[in-house]
Amino acid sequence: MTGKQQKVSLSGNEAIATAMRQINPDVVAAYPITPSTEVPQYFSAFVANGQVDTDFVTVESEHSAMSATIGASAAGVRAMTATSANGLAYMWEVVYIAASMRLPIVMPVVNRALSGPLNIHCDHSDSMGAKDAGWIQLFSEDNQEVYDNIIQALRIAEHPDVSLPVMVMQDGFVTSHGLADMTILSDEDVKAFVGEKDYTGGLLDVDNPVSMGLMDLQPYYIKHKRQQVQAMENAKKVILDIAKEYEELTGRKYSYFEEYKMEDAEAAILVLNSTAGTAKYVVDLLREQGKKVGLIKLRLFRPFPGQELAQAIKKVKALAVMDRIDTFSTWGGPVFTEVRNACYGQVKDTEIVNYIYGLGGKDTDANDILSVYQDLMKIVETGKVDCYYQYLGIEE
Amino acid sequence: MDKMLEIRWHGRGGQGVKTASLLLAEAAFVAGKSIQGFPEYGPERMGAPVTAYNRISDNPITIHSNIYEPDLVAVADATLIGTVDVTAGLKKENPIIVNTDEDPKVIKEKLGFEGPVYTVDANSISVEALGKVFPNVPMMAAVVKVSGLMSYEEFYSLMEKQFQKKFATKQNVIAGNLKALEKAFKEVKSSEEV
Structure with a gap:
């Protein structure tokens, strides 16, 4: 420094x-x-x-x-x-x-x-x-x-x-x-x-x-x-x-995205901005319990670092992409769409699901993030995905 | 401190609850802690219920959300009791501090809360010291005392420096706030005292 x-x-x-x-x-x-x-x-x-x-x-x-x-x-x-x-x-x-x-x-x-x-x-x-x-x-x-x-x-x-x-x-x-x-x-x-x-x-x-x-x-x-x-x-x-x-x-390191405890992770969340901090807190809690979880925090959205992300995503069996916006396509948010597109032909053994969260300031706390990791760990365990696109933390 | 301290503040718009959370964060920052101080923004009106939060830790704080299971609750306006669920998520081993001239045992009854209840008459203290109702500084003193966040001497000297920065041209405001802080620190009462 x-x-x-x-x-x-x-x-x-x-x-x-x-x-x-x-x-x-x-x-x-x-x-x-x-x-x-x-x-x-x-x-x-x-x-x-x-x-x-x-x-x-x-x-x-x-x-x-x-x-x-x-x-x-x-x-x-x-x-x-x-x-x-x-x-x-x-x-x-x-x-x-x-x-x-x-x-x-x-x-x-x-x-x-x-x-x-x-x-x-x-x-x-x-x-x-x-x-x-x-x-x-x-x-x-x-x-x-x-x-x-x-x-x-x-x-x-x-x-x-x-x-x-x-x-x-x-x-x-x-x-x-x-x-x-x-x-x-x-x-x-x-x-x-x-x-x-x-x-x-x-x-x-x-x-x-x-x-x-x-x-x-x-x-x-x-x-x-x-x-x-x-x-x-x-x-x-x-x-x-x-x-x-x-x-x-x-002394502060920046790149296209930050990989947090991804070395041996089987399940990971990909998210932008402040919720990444909350997810780090939850990753630490789950790591203490021996769960193999990690986080990808995307810093750069344009240009989209698709190739590099695909390499990072390959490591995990299940990934949840979290979008703080919906596109109304009924097929998921913009980050999800870009991530899945980048993974096409590159990533074969990772299930990728989408959560829409926090719209209009709805608070997303550690328990919300924990529920996403629990869903992911279930996917890792069973190999089955119930839902590829869902809203987090609201009654439906 | 081994663990992060999470505080939830309740008050009414205009009482300085947001300022209290920011001042407390600032004092803890100067004492070398990692800090967060933030209000929950809603419709901003005088007299409407307001919530603010603090996280204070020896380690970096990454979590970004409101606080649902606080280690301590501070209520700057006792008329909120019964209107706002001020003890929501508060475990019975964790304290709540209420600004009131009533006995802590009476407030404990009103709250229907099993845990320790502390009171401080922050309104009277601030009227006496500053001539106006500004309960936030006496409430901060009570929070520091009950949480054991730092010693009285350290807190007093940090706040003295902050007030000197904030009110450089108003020496009487500095003296008044320090007097309020000192008195509040002494006059906190507990429901658990016999």
Whole structure:
């Protein structure tokens, strides 16, 4: 570890705002929406106190927040925003444009259920709805990870082989409003890690004039889409390289996903964000009883690390993929669908089942997770699956 | 501490129950513990029932859910008894602390709870010390005392530092809160005392 670090207690939203303060972006444009409101709120205090020299733009809607961020990023400067749920939905058309213009915007998304019915609590319907918009997506278990992911996201986004926007997720209220102990880097270390923005190639680089956001007709549109996919492909190497560099600085290890006690596991859960922490707690309890259980915590959802996941999933006899969103396909949630697709032809002896959990903030506690492991251990024992797709913790 | 300490707070919107859980987490953090402090968000209205939680441990805490089987319950408003099931999931060996001027034996009866019941008159203490009803600091003192989380001296000095940070320009608020904390620590009563 080469970085100078300090133990602090911060909420998840404070952790994001702290990372943003240390990054000191040129422009932040934001519109408040629960539960991400505190991010621009804390950040605006940093602006008012002169702790950052960011141009802070208080716009009149999320559509304008993303549009202003796109404008600033296209001009060539470092630009960020933050949002949740319906705020992200209201940005919709411009979210796609940010990706297709290859703008290295970093946007924290504090996960919240999309209306309706109206609900302000956590699920992943907002960011999963945007999974096909062309943004890199990183998920965070806790306050520590959301901080670490924001700092790494900036480097990933701005890498010349990538040049794509990145969304960084954390669970609304669960971690965003929960105070927890964590470790932050010194301002100098973050400044050195993110480096100076290269202002060349933007609209304000008058020596190299470019046009952006143009009409793209039949012969070219498909080529540009293919290039976006190539950038996603390139991102996979860049994400690992930057994780390695970050580990040297902090001692904290990041990859596409974390394997927790998977070495000899026969049954495992695959889950994103804060519920992975609860699952670790349950894995420890079950391990004390000699049960061979493990956990795969997915950090990277876009691009999807299918090949690598298949290798990890091969080790177990039964896997439960947990989705905090439903697709209404009646065939399972988005993570389940992607995981099973990645396993096609690669994984032959693993039963893979799906649980929809925690929609609209329904609390998922250790007993809920325990019941999933019990179901899995039964599958391992009997080789039989009663149900491939079910809702967790509700009476049906 | 061998085991993680899990605390559930009950109160009403405006009484500072969320702040109490955050302040307690902060104090335990400064004392070198792993911590969580979080409220359960619902409709936010003055006077509506509010729940908040703490997890405190010597080891990293990974669990992220509400607390259903607390090691200790703190009730900042005795009028919640009968409205909210404040002893839900509380085992009979684990304590509950209630802000009231009534005798702990009377409260024990009202709660119909078999385990130890502690009381502290946090309202009167805060009125005397601060001139207003802010039961959260005296309740925190009672929680620290009953849980044995840390010594009185350590708690007092940690809180003094926190108050100095929080109320740097209001010396009388610092003095008042410290007085409330000191008095509450002394005046906690137990249903098990003869």
